[in-house]
Amino acid sequence: xxxxxxxxxxxxxxxxxxITAKISANENAAIATLRSIAAAQQQLQASAxxxxxxDGGGEFGFFGELAGADPVRVFTSGGATIGSTPGDVLDPxxxxxxxxxxxxxxxxxxxxxxxxxxxxxxxxxxTSASPPTIAGIAEAGTGGNxxxxxxxxxxxxxxxxxxxxVQVTKTGNRAFFINEEGEVLSTTNREGGTGVGQxxxxxxxxxxxxxxxxxxxxxxxxxALAQMGFTAQDANIxxxxxN
Numbered sequence: 555x556x557x558x559x560x561x562x563x564x565x566x567x568x569x570x571x572x573i574t575a576k577i578s579a580n581e582n583a584a585i586a587t588l589r590s591i592a593a594a595q596q597q598l599q600a601s602a603x604x605x606x607x608x609d610g611g612g613e614f615g616f617f618g619e620l621a622g623a624d625p626v627r628v629f630t631s632g633g634a635t636i637g638s639t640p641g642d643v644l645d646p647x648x649x650x651x652x653x654x655x656x657x658x659x660x661x662x663x664x665x666x667x668x669x670x671x672x673x674x675x676x677x678x679x680x681t682s683a684s685p686p687t688i689a690g691i692a693e694a695g696t697g698g699n700x701x702x703x704x705x706x707x708x709x710x711x712x713x714x715x716x717x718x719x720v721q722v723t724k725t726g727n728r729a730f731f732i733n734e735e736g737e738v739l740s741t742t743n744r745e746g747g748t749g750v751g752q753x754x755x756x757x758x759x760x761x762x763x764x765x766x767x768x769x770x771x772x773x774x775x776x777x778a779l780a781q782m783g784f785t786a787q788d789a790n791i792x793x794x795x796x797n
Contacts, residue, residue: 580669580726584717585740585795587667588732591674591715594620594648595734599710603644606634607706614704614713614734615648616674616693617665622647623654624698634706636699656697659757663693669725670717671756675763677708677773687772688712690763714773716761718743718754729754731766731777731792739766739777741790751789766792 595614598604602612604619608629618624622644625637637643653672656663664671675690688708694700714733719726722743729743745753754761765788769775778786779793786792 576669577724577726580719581728583668584670584726584728584730585738587670587672588715588717588730588738589736591620591649591672592732592734592736595713596736598644598648604709605629605706606703606709609706611707611710613706613709614676616676616698617649617653617663617672618656618693618698619644620647620649621651621654623651623656627699627703634703636703654697656693656695658695659760661692661695662700663695663697664760666720669720671720671760672715672717673761674715675713675773676704677712678702679705679708680774686774687769688774689771690714690773692763708774712774714763714766716754716765718761720756722753722755729761729790730795731761733773733777735777737777738795739779739792740795741766741786741788741792743790750791751786761788765790 598615599612604613604615604626606627606629619626625639625642627634628637628642653665656665664673674693678689678691680686680688691704712734716731718729727743728740731739742750743753744750763773766777766786767775768778768784770787778784780791
């Protein structure tokens with residue numbers, strides 16, 4: 555009985571520390587992964603491997619395209635379209651093949667890595683409103699391009715990606731955001747925490763394209779950094795992570 559009691563005490567102390575260590579490791583990995591995604595997008599854009607309007611300006615891509623799992627968008631005389639397999643698949647790729655294992659979150663495609671889900675958004679054409687807004691287009695649920703393709707011009711300059719826990723408080727706490735500016739932002743993502751409007755967890759609560767932006771329905775707007783006085787669309791406080 556004494557041995558059992560000692561084991562129970564050790565477990566009660568050790569298990570929470572192990573979970574905390576795992577969460578910290580997963581969050582650090584998510585930050586590093588987002589930076590790798592940003593580097594991959596820069597390399598893809600610079601290579602002009604995707605140039606659906608044939609203007610010489612490269613465009614950003616979805617996970618399926620970056621990882622070589624799905625054909626990229628291509629230019630045709632009839633307009634932009636999805637390329638063929640295998641002729642229009644990136645080789646070499648800009649992300650590891652694992653990112654091509656895209657699953658659906660119930661409506662769009664996401665990739666999973668080390669306790670976090672990742673969701674990529676590319677831009678639609680700007681609206682005719684004044685001022686104009688730019689809607690986001692998510693990856694297809696099976697990976698690669700959905701039926702509506704991103705806008706060629708805006709895709710040369712805009713993209714964003716979110717990362718959030720597969721199981722909040724178990725695989726991670728914070729949620730993260732990055733876009734073409736290359737700075738990783740985070741929000742505490744804890745129920746009842748200070749400055750938490752929306753808690754992102756698994757596929758129960760998935761970030762919208764505009765969650766971390768300052769203007770509704772506009773991924774061309776400024777990310778809502780709290781210290782700049784902006785209010786994020788999800789009512790969370792988003793701040794830059796340390797280097």
